[in-house]
Amino acid sequence: MSGDRWQQILREVTGVPGVRGALILSADDGLVVAESAMDALDTADVAALAAMLVSRAGRCAAAMGTAAPTAVHLTARHGALVAVAGPEPLWLAAVADHDAELGRLRLLLGDFAGAIG
Amino acid sequence: MRVLEPWVADPLAEFLRESSARVALVMTSAGQVIAQHGFTRSLDVMSAAALGAGILATTGELARIIGTAGNFGAVVHQGEQQGVWLAGFDTPRGRWIALVTFGRESSVGLVRLFFARFAEQLAAATPPATAVREVLAEGFERELDDSLRALFGGS
Numbered sequence: 001m002s003g004d005r006w007q008q009i010l011r012e013v014t015g016v017p018g019v020r021g022a023l024i025l026s027a028d029d030g031l032v033v034a035e036s037a038m039d040a041l042d043t044a045d046v047a048a049l050a051a052m053l054v055s056r057a058g059r060c061a062a063a064m065g066t067a068a069p070t071a072v073h074l075t076a077r078h079g080a081l082v083a084v085a086g087p088e089p090l091w092l093a094a095v096a097d098h099d100a101e102l103g104r105l106r107l108l109l110g111d112f113a114g115a116i117g
Numbered sequence: 118m119r120v121l122e123p124w125v126a127d128p129l130a131e132f133l134r135e136s137s138a139r140v141a142l143v144m145t146s147a148g149q150v151i152a153q154h155g156f157t158r159s160l161d162v163m164s165a166a167a168l169g170a171g172i173l174a175t176t177g178e179l180a181r182i183i184g185t186a187g188n189f190g191a192v193v194h195q196g197e198q199q200g201v202w203l204a205g206f207d208t209p210r211g212r213w214i215a216l217v218t219f220g221r222e223s224s225v226g227l228v229r230l231f232f233a234r235f236a237e238q239l240a241a242a243t244p245p246a247t248a249v250r251e252v253l254a255e256g257f258e259r260e261l262d263d264s265l266r267a268l269f270g271g272s
Contacts, residue, residue, distance in 0.1 A: 029195065030226020048226030055224075 003034065009092070009112045010036035016108060018100025020079070024116055027051045028089040041095060050083050050093050073106065084109040087117030119268040120152040124242045129154065132235035137223040139199070142166060142216040146205065150268060151213065159265055169203050169216040177205075191232075193225055202228045206236040209243040 006024060013022035014036050021037025023046060030051035035043040050072075057069045074081040076098075082105055083093035092113045094105055118133070120126045125143060129152055133141060140155030144166050156162045177188045191204035202217040202225065215235075219228050 025226075028224065030224035030230075044226065045230050048224065048230040051224050052227055055222075 006034040006116060007036065009116065010034060013092070013094050013105070013108055013112065016094075016096070016101055016105050018097040019105060020095045020097060021046070022092070022094040023047060024086070025050055025083075025091050025093060026089050027054045027091050033090060037095075046081070046093065046095055050081060050091065053081075054083060054085075054091060071106070071110070073102075075102075082106050082109055084113040086113040086115075090116055092116055118152065118154040121264060121267050122151055124244060125152045125239065128235050128238035128242055131238065132231050135234075136217070136219065136228045136231040138202075138217045138219045138228060140216075140218040142169065144170070144214050144216075145210075146170065146212045146214055150264075153268055155218075159268070162268065165216055170214060172203055173205055173214055191229070195225065200225060200228075202232065204232060206232075208236075208240055210246065 010022045010024070013019060021035065021041040021043060023035040023037065023043045024033040025031065025047035026033055028051075030048040032043050032047045037043050053072055053074065054069070057072050061067065061069050068085075070085045072081070072083045079098050080096050080100070080102055081093060082096065082102065083091045084106070086092050092109050094109060096102060096105055118126065118130060120129070129141060129143065132138070133154055141153065142150065142156070142162060142165055143152040144150045148166050148170050150162055150166055153162050156165070172192055173188070176192050180188050188205060191202060193203075194201040198220060200219050202219065203214070205212055205214050207213075215232065217228055217232070219225075
């Protein structure tokens with residue numbers, strides 16, 4: 001997978017109305033692998049915290065005896081974070097406003113997540 | 118946690134809690150240890166401080182050779198089970214160095230994120246500088262003993 005293809009995927013994700021930014025992150029180290037975001041969005045911070053969230057969700061699933069999570073959806077008062085697992089250890093994530101089309105966003109992330117390896 | 122300067126304690130405690138770091142060592146660029154968490158032997162602290170300062174000095178020289186303006190922000194060594202984050206940062210008391218080790222419950226990104234906040238909080242918490250006391254030869258041993266007691270406890 002080339003960097004150009006990653007950027008194309010990220011541009012398509014950020015093209016969804018209400019999406020403030022999208023990134024590919026490494027869940028192992030919480031670092032940004034590729035990104036496309038508005039200036040105000042600190043993708044490095046998002047990657048670090050999303051990786052922690054994914055890690056905690058994984059431990060929670062293990063404690064419950066279920067399979068590792070393949071998607072994490074965090075909704076807050078003013079927005080949401082949606083992250084979908086790609087090939088280990090990559091995750092495709094997006095930060096969106098509260099009124100964004102979250103269903104469409106999640107489907108799009110799911111379609112693309114497998115293609116980021 | 119043991120600290121020589123009490124105003125370092127709260128920012129360091131928050132950093133350790135938020136980042137889930139295992140061990141932390143804060144020192145001046147001259148190698149004087151300001152605070153430590155996770156070490157149990159003074160010998161380990163002195164060794165880690167010397168090695169950490171040496172690594173930063175080495176990377177600083179590398180930065181100069183390859184023409185990078187200023188030093189690298191941080192040096193990370195990532196192992197299978199543990200990682201080491203080593204960074205210099207500016208404080209109102211001069212340039213300090215932090216050495217942090219973290220396990221799989223944390224990540225480079227998380228340490229980077231909360232380390233930046235730690236440096237900001239430390240700068241905000243730093244009291245105005247007081248006149249530097251001159252350490253006389255006859256008082257040096259007592260000063261050193263006091264510092265070691267503060268950092269490791271005991272009598």
